[in-house]
Amino acid sequence: MRMFLLVRLCQTRTPFSSGRNQLLKSFLMDPQAARTTRESLDLAFHMSNILDTGLDRHTLSVLIALCDMGLNPEALAAVVKELRREPPSSSSMPTTSSSIP
Secondary structure: OHHHHHHHHHHHOOOOOOOHHHHHHHHHHOHHHHHHHHHHHHHHHHHHHHOOOOOOHHHHHHHHHHHHOOOOHHHHHHHHHHHHHOOOOOOOOOOOOOOOO
16 A cells, blocks of 8 residues: 555656656756756655655666656556565576586
């Protein structure tokens, strides 16, 4: 439920920019836009912590960027929840040994 609330809050905010290229241009060309973007992410991260979503700042910024690109926020929340339910996979990958003549 907390994840859904955060997604809804992010969905109702004004997007950072009209697209990824515009966002990159604003970082390179307009310090005020970069500052506003950083402050918006800080606010979203603070709300995320209050709601105890367990999202780190980087993951939250990726999710917000995906929403800005038009992905469905509810679908993203469902994916995050599903990924959290999966047991961690073993770090050792099965390898096949092949002999080269």
